Amino acid sequence: MSLLVVGSVALDSVETPFGKAEEVIGGSANYFSASASHQVPVQMVGVVGSDYPVEKLEPLAARGVDLSGLERAEGESFRWRGRYRHDLNSAETLETRLGVFSHFRPKLPEGFRDAEFVFLANIDPRLQLDVLRQVRKPKLVACDTMNFWIESRRANLLELLGQVDLITLNDGEARQLTEQANLVQAARWILARGPRTVLIKKGEHGAFMFTRDSVFFAPAYPLESVFDPTGAGDSFAGGFMGWLARTRDLTDANLRRAVVLGSAMGSFVVEGFSITRLLEVSRADIERRVADFHRLVSFDQALDA
């Protein structure tokens, strides 16, 4: 039940209407790992600069995240500075300093090459392809991407699509990639190019899972206070992949459960800055949130009045 993630390990500075955080633990690999570690041990591959406060990753290590694939390079760590306005819907990037991340070449420790579940977080598709050449016989490979790669590395991204089982992307990215305004058509376009499963994330509007035979939808949980939306997508992916790695069950019924578990983790992470809430929540909290999701959408379909 080994789960590998390759992605960014960053220092985030975030401002929301509710507060500020300076140089806190961020990046896709951190959010993913913190979320997935509630289900299974995680193998993380990423890079940090010599200035990274690696001791702050100790809570992750304590939760079973194997950091032996975290390269330490000479130079500055990846830093992101962003701001959310009142509606919390989209981050305004104030500054991105890639630092050592711009020369990142993922190298999997020998022990990681047998990973059964692989999440290629949002990095250059050429690197995502390179990771795939290093893993031996994964049971399920999923990738994420973003507008920048869709624009600048389209050919590589299409090549990658042919080699993954699942892709997660947000609605805007799905439309951009496929040039289809309609999400059902966008999903079909992607399904025709390789992945058996397409997860389209709509932020506060929930997430769709499309396969060739079925569509599933999970809303975002209606929280009374969203504190900081950063990392919601990667925490979603972490819950989703963590559940699959734990259960090793790829039936439609279990994929649906994984989507809800991912949504639950996404709903926790936004309740605080950085990965704080992901480290705090208990198994009971998660089970309670999943039950809340169930109540949120449950109805009796019998229409015999």
Next chain:
Amino acid sequence: MSLLVVGSVALDSVETPFGKAEEVIGGSANYFSASASHQVPVQMVGVVGSDYPVEKLEPLAARGVDLSGLERAEGESFRWRGRYRHDLNSAETLETRLGVFSHFRPKLPEGFRDAEFVFLANIDPRLQLDVLRQVRKPKLVACDTMNFWIESRRANLLELLGQVDLITLNDGEARQLTEQANLVQAARWILARGPRTVLIKKGEHGAFMFTRDSVFFAPAYPLESVFDPTGAGDSFAGGFMGWLARTRDLTDANLRRAVVLGSAMGSFVVEGFSITRLLEVSRADIERRVADFHRLVSFDQALDA
């Protein structure tokens, strides 16, 4: 199980990326009635000008819509001309000619004053209040509203809130009315001012139902082709209120079923121009769509891996 609707009866001219319709049956009362008539007979109150092609409402009459409350006034009928761009998310209004609708004073025929279920579609809140003075002992009163009234008739709208059981409004309107960016807080604000139930419509992103004790969410059905979004909200309300009027059951479980039935009707109406699809669909089509909704959100919450 009498159901009364008071609203606009219009002629719409609509342009979408998929086609054009000129001077077709439109207005909230028409969409609501066509949708609700699948469940119960409907009493419609509205006004048309001397130029209205009333013969085009015959299919509604044939379906049990009582048009005896449809006033015919000297002058021009209410006309709306709009356009939807590629993403179909929001209508661009090209022209609104209120005509006789600007002098509309709803007068309920004597036989309508005993209506048990009342839907006050989106009209001036002073007229909505006036309708409430004419009904005797309704079992459930629901109202809709819009940005224009929230801005220009706020005091009247707040007075109305104290007299209705339920309000439907879209997410933008809920935020505008309550000055709360968060929808849970917006719903709570409204619930504190009278209604026991708040339905927040998010268009293609589904609808929330908030009561004091529970939250329910129904997605919009992921259609492969949305033809014309006009009337989706009123068709939703028609399905919702029609189901409640038919079952006379106001339990949470039945309100949930009503939301899904409303969503189903909303998903049909956008498949064609005007009320065409609402007149075409059969009971079996509706039941099938409700079952599709059930499959769309169903998952087994047991997390014992």
